Amino acid sequence: MARRWQFWAALAAGRMVYRFLRVAGRKATTLPGVVAMRLCPGFLAAVGDRFAGRLVLITGTNGKTTTSNLVGTWLNDNGWQVVSNRLGANLVQGIATAVVEQLQRRRSYLEAAVFEVDEATMEKVVEDLRPGVVVVTNFFRDQMDRYGELDRVVDLVAGALARVPEGCVCLINGDDPVAYRVAPQGRRVQFYGLQAPEWLEPRSREVRDGKFCGFCGHPLSYAGFFYGQLGIWRCPGCGRERPLPEPAARHIRVAKGGLAFEVDGLPARLDSPGLYNVYNVLAAYGAVRAVGLSQEQVLGAMARIRTGLGRLERFRLAGRPIVLALVKNPTGLNEQLKVVERTPEVTDVVLVLNDLYADGTDVSWIWDADLERLKDKGIERAWCAGTRAEDMAIRVRYAEWPAEIRVIRDPVACVEAASSNPSDLAVTRGGSGRPKGTVYVLTTYSSLYTLRDWLVRRGEEEHDDETDHRPSVSRSARSVQ
Amino acid sequence: MKLTIGHLYPDLLDLYSDRGNVMILEKRARWRGIEVEVVRVDAGDATDVRGCDLLLMGGGMDREQSLVARDLQHRRANLEQAVAEGAVVLAICGGYQLLGEYFETGSGERIPGIGLLDAYTVAGERRMVGNVMAECPLDGPTETIFGYENHSGRTYLRAGTDPWMRVVRGDGNNGSDGTEGARKGRVFGTYLHGPLLAKNPRLADWLLGLALERKGTGGGLRALADRWEEAAREHLVRRLAELDGMESPHVGTSTGE
Ligand SMILES: [Zn+2]
Secondary structure (H helix, E strand, O other): OHHHHHHHHHHHHHHHHHHHHHHOOOOOOOHHHHHHHHHOOOHHHHHHHHHOOOEEEEEOOOOHHHHHHHHHHHHHHOOOEEEEOOOOOOOHHHHHHHHHHHOOOOOOOOEEEEEEOOOOOHHHHHHHHOOOEEEEOOOOOOOHHHHOOHHHHHHHHHHHHOOOOOOOEEEEEOOOHHHHOOOOOOOEEEEEEEEOHHHOEOOOOOOOOOOEOOOOOOEOEEEEEEEOOEEEEEOOOOOOEOOOOOOEEEEEEEEOOEEEEEEOOEEEEEOOOOHHHHHHHHHHHHHHHHHOOOHHHHHHHHOOEOOOOOOOEEEEEOOEEEEEEEOOOHHHHHHHHHHHHHOOOEEEEEEEOOOOHHHOOOOHHHHHOOHHHHOOOOOOEEEEEOOOHHHHHHHHHHHOOOOEEEEOOOHHHHHHHHHHOOOHHHHHHOOOOOOOOEEEEEEOHHHHHHHHHHHHHHOEEOOOOOOOOOOHHHHHHHHHO | OEEEEEEEOOOOOOEOOOHHHHHHHHHHHHOOOOEEEEEEEOOOOOOOHHHOOEEEEOEOOHHHHHHHHHHHHHHHHHHHHHHHOOOEEEEEOHHHHHHOOEEEOOOOOEEEOOOOOOEEEEOOOOOEEEEEEEEEEOOOOEEEEEEEEEEOOEEEEOOOOEEEEEEEEOOOOOOOOOEEEEEEOOEEEEOOEOOOOOOOHHHHHHHHHHHHHHHOOOOOOOOOOOHHHHHHHHHHHHHHHHHHHOOOOOOOOOOOO
């Protein structure tokens, strides 16, 4: 078949480009894919043929990377061969590059592809890739300078979902009324969500999106909120309401600095206290079950889930705990601020704000986040870094933290200064053996890898308990960076 | 003495962080010992805008903006009276468009505004997005204003309303005549987000002073330590030159989450 020959030739050429870039010490997350698609116009369609439905696409504003890492890891753990764009290169070229890099010539009986896909890219790949599972995590305002308004992004995804193959399982966050809107007619739709009345907040300070029904335009009413616009919603206009979740997370409680809960009767344990990660676990669980794993096959992994790159990684620098997290929009920043609030003895917060294309060139979103939440947290120093460090300093000034504000442009130099600064906490505790106050680093995308690499080199990653279950990202981060 | 700030449609017009302007004006007044009350004005409620010294309005998404357009019609007379009695109005982006005579959509439909400004807006093809630098007269010295624009509507001014600023970098009102925003007496409209007042503390204080005039205590606001604001302005001039020198974003850029 000419087509198959062409596909493998394109893949080989792409792989040469990949190796060349790697030898030259360059990042290789897009160009190899561009070359392969140029040489074989049906490249993605051939990928769709190869995986024949054992292909998962994950889209939405927040949680794509974490969810696809969980799906990839759980499949891997069970002996599946997995192709995935684990570094978050989620445009068409990034997906093609992941295939170039990872696809094995020899077919495996158990193999799957797991791609996180940029919202606007979904419609460009869905017909070629013909997924067997699609996950829609949520919709928040994000980098609007690129896509225009949220409504348009949601329409794009809805259009893509209307074109998934029959039999495709659509896993949609049903607690999010905006995501609910993209559910396609005549497909297998499963709405996942939280059955956790004790976590409902009567009011949300943070609802920015989806205040109106996506079908009839009537303002939505809520029995309570989990975060952002996610919650138990109902439309008094057309009667649509938040669907009963499947899969659902129940009995969510704080445990050992993380969260413990149940999914389908299985006990699950997360190493970080962000409620948003429970949604990612639900989505991943639904996806691997749809692909073919049994409950027993995820039982072990669910009991010790670790969040991956940039989703709260812990390090230690000169005995001092450092936490690194990615923030890229107001909702994400709000969730991280809640985590800071729940973490004892945080003395220094480093905020890295960049305005490169990958971060979004409009930095005004920091004014939509509720920085005021940390006013009484006792933070001693707010360190601002990045290409728009001063913009962040102004924001912190108006949030009226009783902290000293310092600006150091270079993110690494800033984190270094923040972590070497002896905190008052250590002095008052007297003993040098006691851990000093935690340094919390919140960064936008373009500084994440630099900071992480530096922390990996300079510090030690924190290993608390069983270390056999390392997240897949750290592995791939080393191989592709 | 109490300053009353009216936040118009905080739930409907909340795009691009313009609520920051309310926070900034509130705190800059409080830091000087002025008592401040912020009142919400929501669609359909009975709040009387005539009690406000400063009225702020942001921008919203299309659907939400047309809801506001309808509600605003009922408030027009009260708004006009408030302005006549010395209240200051600041409207950003979509709010600015609604203060004009009308907004003409791509299909030719005209959404009526309330005509507080002699201006009209026509939907455009090209989206005008990016950092803006503009020159703005503040009763005397010209002040450089820093903001961020993101709009496709093009606004044109008629006799009776002056441009508020002149763009040095960016598109401004319509991308062609070099004007940005509009001013008619105490009514101001602009496309600049950022939020507008974050990096322009002198503009913020100037607006505060104008609003306080009706209390008989205009100028003479005590200076605040705007250290980061000054640093941000200085840095942004260099940063924008740097960005202008950079090639435009290449297609291959991928962005994880
Ligand atoms: Zn409805």
